[in-house]
Amino acid sequence: MPEYCLIFDKDFSLVGFKNTHILSSMRLIVVVSFFLVSGFAFTNKLYAQIQKPFTVVIDAGHGGKDPGNRGNNYYEKKIVLSIALKTGALLKNQKDVNVVYTRTSDSYITLNGRANIANKAKADLFVSIHCDAHNSNAYGAGTFVLGLHRNQDNFRVSQKENSVIFLEDNYEQEYDGFDPNNPESVISLVLMQEDYLNQSIEAANYIQQSFVKNLKRKNRTVKQAGFLVLRNTYMPSVLVETGFLTNSSEGAYLNSKRGQNEMSRAIANAIMQYKSSLDGTLFNGLIMDSSSTANENTDYIEDSNFIKYRIQIAASTKKIETASYNFKGLSPIIRKQKGSLFRYYYGEFSTYNDASKAVEKVKSKGYKGAYVKAFKEGVEVSITPEMKSN
Numbered sequence: 001m002p003e004y005c006l007i008f009d010k011d012f013s014l015v016g017f018k019n020t021h022i023l024s025s026m027r028l029i030v031v032v033s034f035f036l037v038s039g040f041a042f043t044n045k046l047y048a049q050i051q052k053p054f055t056v057v058i059d060a061g062h063g064g065k066d067p068g069n070r071g072n073n074y075y076e077k078k079i080v081l082s083i084a085l086k087t088g089a090l091l092k093n094q095k096d097v098n099v100v101y102t103r104t105s106d107s108y109i110t111l112n113g114r115a116n117i118a119n120k121a122k123a124d125l126f127v128s129i130h131c132d133a134h135n136s137n138a139y140g141a142g143t144f145v146l147g148l149h150r151n152q153d154n155f156r157v158s159q160k161e162n163s164v165i166f167l168e169d170n171y172e173q174e175y176d177g178f179d180p181n182n183p184e185s186v187i188s189l190v191l192m193q194e195d196y197l198n199q200s201i202e203a204a205n206y207i208q209q210s211f212v213k214n215l216k217r218k219n220r221t222v223k224q225a226g227f228l229v230l231r232n233t234y235m236p237s238v239l240v241e242t243g244f245l246t247n248s249s250e251g252a253y254l255n256s257k258r259g260q261n262e263m264s265r266a267i268a269n270a271i272m273q274y275k276s277s278l279d280g281t282l283f284n285g286l287i288m289d290s291s292s293t294a295n296e297n298t299d300y301i302e303d304s305n306f307i308k309y310r311i312q313i314a315a316s317t318k319k320i321e322t323a324s325y326n327f328k329g330l331s332p333i334i335r336k337q338k339g340s341l342f343r344y345y346y347g348e349f350s351t352y353n354d355a356s357k358a359v360e361k362v363k364s365k366g367y368k369g370a371y372v373k374a375f376k377e378g379v380e381v382s383i384t385p386e387m388k389s390n
């Protein structure tokens with residue numbers, strides 16, 4: 001946890017502040033006042049008010065060798081990672097919020113490993129993010145807390161999410177003989193989270209309301225089921241099923257940049273509402289910071305099955321805000337970092353032809369070296385003759 005220390009220049013005017021790492025889990029809110037003692041000497045006093053930040057663990061389900069569900073050929077692991085990172089990015093802009101991720105890349109983490117991360121962080125809330133799948137046309141978002149499933153459908157969701165333990169070598173020992181396929185097995189899980197049940201339901205309600213009110217997602221309500229990932233966390237814990245990848249329109253929505261931005265915003269808003277309900281502060285909506293808006297984390301949010309074309313207009317070691325006024329009025333601009341180099345791209349086109357036409361416009365603005373690049377799932381790919389003729 002950072003401790004803030006203020007930096008002054010020779011004239012005792014505040015020029016900045018920097019992080020140090022002396023105290024753990026404490027944050028100092030520093031009030032500075034100056035007292036003029038004589039014409040040549042100053043003293044200043046620091047009044048510190050100590051307040052613990054709200055720590056939330058954002059858990060992107062699945063990852064690595066565990067792809068999650070593959071409804072409509074999407075990858076649950078990719079979609080939930082994108083939503084998780086965007087949610088975290090929004091929360092990091094808020095006051096007194098500390099964000100911990102269980103994973104920030106395509107890596108495999110066991111269910112107990114996720115709980116351990118949350119416990120180690122002494123988190124105030126654990127939020128696990130998933131996408132559902134069903135062989136019907138089912139759609140809608142649902143939020144779960146740990147408990148006894150009341151019906152077959154709730155059991156089905158937990159069974160699907162719990163079955164990832166079969167990828168672990170010693171799952172029988174690790175999960176005390178828990179059998180994801182046996183509905184009775186759940187009873188052994190429930191006691192562990194009982195202390196946190198009310199608060200978990202509270203948090204889940206904020207999330208579910210946010211989906212329904214803000215995004216008009218179909219309300220699958222707050223439910224209880226035996227999710228292993230929620231068993232060993234010592235804090236209020238919820239699992240979010242953001243929607244069904246198997247439903248063609250909901251799957252496309254969740255796989256799109258817009259869907260992921262909206263879902264993450266809804267989750268982040270709900271988490272802030274929950275936090276405010278605990279500390280009695282007023283919450284007026286998310287604070288946005290243009291340098292870290294969700295739109296800019298582009299590396300995880302590409303639609304998986306399509307090639308996209310962008311026009312590279314500049315590369316620089318300088319990190320420039322992607323506002324249009326920095327780029328001769330061009331918008332949208334995205335920035336991608338590779339090593340110490342930032343590349344700046346204009347637009348997003350679904351065909352090479354459209355992108356080529358736009359290159360002329362970009363060149364006429366003064367970016368003489370502009371050219372088209374192709375991306376698949378956020379990764380640059382070379383442009384083939386087929387792409388050009390398509």
Ligand SMILES: [Zn+2]
Binds near residue numbers: 062069076129130131
């Ligand atoms: Zn899942």
